[in-house]
Amino acid sequence: MASQTPSPTADTTSGVDLSFVASILDWLEANIVHIIGAFAVLVIGLLIAGMLSRWAERTLAKHPRFDPTISGFLAKMVKYALWAVVLVTVLSQFGVETASILAALGGMALAVGLALQGTLSNVASGVMILVQRPFVVGEAISVDRFTATVQRIGLFTTELKQFDGLFVMVPNSELWNQPIINLHRHPTRRIELIVGIGYDDSMKQAREVLLALAEQDERALNDPEPQAFVASLDDSSVGVGLRVWCATSDYMQLQWDLTEAAKAKFDEVGLSIPFPQREVTMVPA
Template sequence: MTFDAEISALTIPEQIFVWLRLNLMEIIGAIAVLVIGLVIAGLISRFVSNALTRSDKLDPSVASLLASLIKYALWVVLGVTVLTQFGVETTSIIAALGGMALAVGLALQGTLSNVASGVMILVQKPFRVGEAITVGPITGVVQQIGLFTTELKQFDGLFVMMPNNELWNKAIVNFSRHPVRRFELVVGIGYGDSMEQARQTLLDLADADERVLDDPAPQAFVNSLDDSSVGIGLRVWCSTADYVGLSWDLTEAAKTKFDEVGLTIPFPQREVTTRAAA
């Protein structure tokens, strides 16, 4: 854009009017570039979002994130292009923006670490919304996965918000990812009781429950020889959705059935001998 030195003596409103008259075509061109660029950026963003959403390989959260990043990148390119229409030297502006981005990045290291961890969680998918997980001392159902934090609901109803950085840097146990799980029950019997009878009793209980899978087949075995009891173990496989209910029911059924067939479940006892003083 051209500024005549002679207009410097004019008042500011007059200078603005002259500047607008001299650069009318550049202004119209910049506005046209801005409008057309916004329309094209919106169309590209929607197209990318729809394409990524239809993909089965990407989580909807990842698709939304990528679409937003593409939209913001197009806005930056559009802004630089519009400034170029006005004759502004964009090299220094880009350098300044780069310096600002570096300074902000150094100041927000923790926040950016959470963002990076959030992106990795969305891409790698160690858990999804609705799955039950354990991370460190926290166990709960995933409610929402964000860029900065992940929200969990514990089984006692408490709300937990964890920074993504803590989630990504710890071992994650996902209870819901696989369709089947193994349940193991150990019941102690007296040393005078029949181990074979105890094993068969537990196997009969497993066979009688429809939730227990036939493959892998249930297993009963001697698990341990303790101080006051013999531990008889039972391993069964079931659907993940049936795990909690089956564990409760089999434990109760084992105690009831052992009482019926005369198998004792001993408990630690202590004898105290009192001696008279000499």
Template sequence: MASASESQLGQLLGGWGEAFNGLQVLIVTYAFSVIGAILILIVGWSISRLLGRWVRSLLTRSHRVDPTVVGFFSVFVRYAVLVVVVIMVLGQFGVQTASIITALGAAGLAIGLALQGTLQNIAAGIMLLVLRPFRVGEYIDADGVSGTIQEIGLFATELKTLDGLYRMAPNSQLWNVPVTNYSRLPERRHDLVIGIGYEDDIEKAQSVLMDLARADSRVLSDPEPWAYVSELGDSAVAVTLRYWTKSADWWTTSREMTKAAKIAFDENGISIPFPQVTYSGSLDVEPREPEKTASEQAQ
């Protein structure tokens, strides 16, 4: 009995010894891999944070880059570095990184195809924020989508219409069409066209319009206002006053100038005719005798 117990004890100790020897071999074999992986993680984490801060600082100094883009790119750079770090760590333990990269590429392609419309809006949002065809507070018209810009996001742009309505437009819809920005340039031109009668004094009408332009402080002296005959219409002579104002004053000035022109023309006896048609000859039509039917003609 004693010899059997000693034999079992010896086998147990031998198994433990083999396991310990295997653990030693495993530690010696992967010690450098573990240490290298830890160092890669520490260094990679530090580099990702430094690069993120550097990108944020670089983009913040540029006045052409929107704050939304600054945060997006800084976070994107940081996580891109972390992905590379994780792949390098897996490579330290003998994992085939090529297969991981292939799998990530396939997953990215599948996600891209599934979210094609969303990614298109994100790409358009980034381009809008970088190139900045419009900014917050500016009034635009983009193929029927018009309003004052309230916020430019990565997915959509928020606008406020002239009648106080809220409108959200996908970024791709604003990026793929021509955009007219009514607020970007500091000065804007207006052509005030008024029709006068053919019997009225053209020189007097032009003089009245020029006096109105010179009397309004919102009308710029450079470029100088100009009054001229633009068209000889069917019922009136079109006299145009061309002047420039600050973009912020354009709407108010154009409306008030139109009203002032009507009042001034009335005071100076200049008529503003309405469309009319002149007939030559008499409008009287002689009554026609109704035609007889075949039975009546036979009688």
């Protein structure tokens, strides 16, 4: 039987195609400069991207209008953008046509943007809320049908706690696209109390009683000074009003106390608080 001579391009012991290995070595030898350059660009680019990302986060965190959440978000956006630049630069070292890659990535980004239009709207609204600060965590707001305290502001949703203790999660786009009333932004608020008295009672006496109640309470501010006035002439009563300025933290309790004190004082001095009534005249047939 004739003996078989091993092929010069194959290794009979390991089964490895020596021609394939040789082609890899030839490619490495021909592109060693590009490989070293690409590796250097990759390492240096990643280091610079990390440094710039951390610098951007520290810089934005020092600005009073930027929340830590938005600082971290923008810093990550800077890092990812620099990573994309580094990747394109590395590919260009090997002669890869990057224009087609960028066009494909742009098309993918457009498709994803259209698919996630609602989500991206919430993200954009979250960024605007964190930058413009119509409210911050801990403040009470009134928006749409919610009156609650802000618990957390995220990029997608805002978490609220209603005054009755219920948890509410609202998409940021719904908050940003509606008027927002911030109940705690200013240090002082005005209380307006309207009390009805009978038409036979003295309006002057009612105004004096209400002013005295405001002057006796230390929580009522003297600047602006309290005001008492005749507010309305209703069907069954005369509305007498009291306007008092106080600290925002005292608003609710002072309003309750003044309402209770007004009723007690009116009863004491003989001022009536009439209920709705009608006068019926009987006409003989």
